[in-house]
Amino acid sequence: MMNAGFTELLLGLLAILLIVAAVIDVRTLTISNGLNATVALLAPVYWWSIGLPWWPDAAVHVAVAAGVFVILAMTFYMGMMGGGDVKLAAAIALWFQPITTLKFLVIMSLAGGLLTLIVLAIHKKRGKPPVEGEAEPARPEVPYGVAIAAGALWILAQRFLNQFA
Template sequence: MLQAALVSFFPFLMIYSAFSDLVSMTIPNKVSLALIAGFVLFAWWTGMDLETFVWHWALFAAVLVASIALFAFGHIGGGDAKLAAATVLWLGWDHALSYLFIASLIGAALTLVMMRLRGNIIPGSVEKVEWIARLYRADSGIPYGIALGAAAIVIYPQTRWMEPVFNLALPGM
């Protein structure tokens, strides 16, 4: 049961946040809160030592402060700030820089795609679908939760959370 929960909980929330940002330009607070609560539960469940647990929280605090500053200057959305902090809480110091780098690359590609999309006339067949029409508007932001979620899913299999899964799947190795 632990293995199934580890394989599904974090990735599900990352996919949910990406789709939520795509269709509504918001990442609900409940996603970040679920990630935080899930981290505490899974840290206990997998026997994470106290020192590692504290270092994960220190990283969370650092990213939260930095991302709130970016939000204050209008560079990212509030949901993005909270999601990034809650995500690195799970990934830890070993994977945080890789995560942020990959999220930046995906975010840059997403921005270029959105700029290209916004240079086109919206097709009549989708102009009545509000969330698609919003993607075409130049005054709308970039759903950066897509980049944050995708980068997290890329990095997650390399984290300590997958050790119990891989140990079960590959006995004797």
């Protein structure tokens, strides 16, 4: 690691950006392109701080992130995930090793399932009436940025907590 303090600062900044994304997603059901771009553009700075070789290691990170984007873009086209969510997950994948990205996706999916159940329960309890002119009640919308942030924060927390094991 080239500069441990700077690396920890970058990881702390990533954690803050993830929390901001989750809060904004809960409030607006959107994650801005600017926030996603910031997460993505800080990844090469992080690579530099840990001394990650540009070839082939950084290229592998980019390829894995592109794969995450393509796979999750399918969920966007099926109406299951927002575009900002897809971009945020791909941007986060730039920060993690490939195996860690897989762990992140699993944790994100589990958190997303739990979040969906919570949103459905709240929606059912509130019993929202149909929107005027529609026969059925409005579909509940899941702020999936919360699950994405939870998955990434879980991975980041492991990095810090493993120091004490």
